[in-house]
Amino acid sequence: MSELSLPALSTTDDLRFRPLEAGEFDLFHRYGPLPASGVGARHLPFDELGYRPGWVWVALRGDEVVARAAFWGPPGSEHPFSLDWLDPGTGPDRIEVGAALLRAAYAALVTPGYATPSGARPDYHLFLPADWRERPDALADASDRIAAAEKAGLRRTVERLNLQWLPEYGLPPRPARLTFTPADDDEVVVGLLARIAEGSLDDWDRRNLADGGARVAAERTLAEVADMPGGRRRWRLAHNASGELVGIVMATRNSRNATIGYLGVDPAHRGHGYADDLVTEALHIFVAEGEPEVKDNTDVGNEPMAASFARIGYRITGRRLILA
Template sequence: MSDLLFRPLEAGEFHLFHRYGPLPASGVGARVLPFEELGYRPGWVWVALRGDEVVARAGFWGPQGAGHPISLDWFDPGHGPDRIEVGAALLRVANAALFPPGDGAQAGERPEYHLFLPGDWHERPDALADATDRISAAEQAGWRRSVERLNLRWTPEDGLPPRSARLTFTPADDDEQVLGLLARITEGSLDAWDRRTRAEKGARETAKGTLTGLAGLAGGRARWRLARDASGDLVGIVMPTRNDRSATVGYVGVDPAHRGHGYADDLVTEALHIFVAEGEPQVNDNTDVGNTPMAASFARLGYRVTGRRLILI
């Protein structure tokens, strides 16, 4: 690979990113928005060049104001017989440059790799092959599989379920109360992020991460609701919000003492009523493939699977 040049693209050079060619016909890597509307920054988009030919490309992303990327969410390793090695080398070089020692970032830190996939990618040979190329190159560069998630969408045309008659909802504006509930919810959680973070940092820090992350989204926290049953017991929380593109049920959880009653349906339904009252045209959510109770709840409420996302860390 001595004939390859790996380098970032600066302002005015993004046309080189498109010289690679289109995304695979299988739909692997396809995004809802075009590249130009996804907010990629100069210096965070990298290409592998063989002469004038772009043979691999990678787009790292972070929100405005972030000093370092938080995700790798566009990656094409190429088409040649050495595509896995070329793709892995591009990721290693780019990641080392984006996370150097001595500037507040941990040297060698890897942002999550989000690989966007068709809903049926496991069953289609073309999609499976395209996904396997990207996964293999990323794994060779040091990433490892973490979790696969369902991407889901609900619109008012899918039918608005009736509001809960068994729960009462109030604003979730007391941080200590919210943190205590969120910490309890991590016990026995089927969410991969909750489980991993709880194992690494404990329940309280996991709860803080959830609260801080969601409060920092564009939608703020005015829509967050605590839920109580007829006896006044606090049974769960739903944290509807907005990200940069659409409404989303940022978090939904039921206290372990009150699981098994289908309260997730009530919680998500409350969020949908809030969004409909505000005129939101669609709600986009996701859940881990392994979180079958939550996936079933979304399905009962009319959500449709729009694709899948494999996360490597």
């Protein structure tokens, strides 16, 4: 049986919506393959992405699976953190079917005790090719999923670049103008993160800043990154030659790969290219530990950070549109 108490089937006209129980994932695959455009494509097969019974939903018309959705959460989480798989179907009513499926799933999964770092309900992560707007097939497939999600009540929040760095791309020299020390003093870290949040171009910072102010934004960032599987032993504070604290890089790991959980430069020291130094320091830490790859992302609207990643040698592997 699934980990949660499964609701009764939700029905709309000739459609039925329900979650899958343990041993039923073959029903999910009965829908068919992902779009040839690459919209929604993941870097691992479905069975390796850690989906759980009860968090995977299908829309049935008779015995035919006409739409499907899968929610994800890290190991041990009580609630799903995100929706990261949605196929609304191909029929003329695909937008309505996809939206109805999401409404049924959200109604069942977002219980009174629901709580995750992303907010009041799982946000939708739509994985996209880097050139999705320039290709008619990708644009059409993406537009269907966006329209279904918006009809279900979700709204676009941010688009991100998915980035990858491999050792074979070349490791930049370690920066000499900064000194790095462990970031093990919570009060120092929170104070710095609070200053960084002010004027940040990052959507996460901006939403937290608007929601609770700089201190709350800093505490949320600290808590979220500290909770990642990589812990905090790789976090570093950066000081300039005068001993002034100029920034932080929170190098860590998620459930699958090395990543920079967060980095930022104190507003008083912006404009000197220190972001490049912070990213480079993280890469040196990862390479020394034998990490085979580093995966990161940044908001499309955060152009300075995107430019920094590009200078260091990261390559764009795709985009991710988030609706919440």
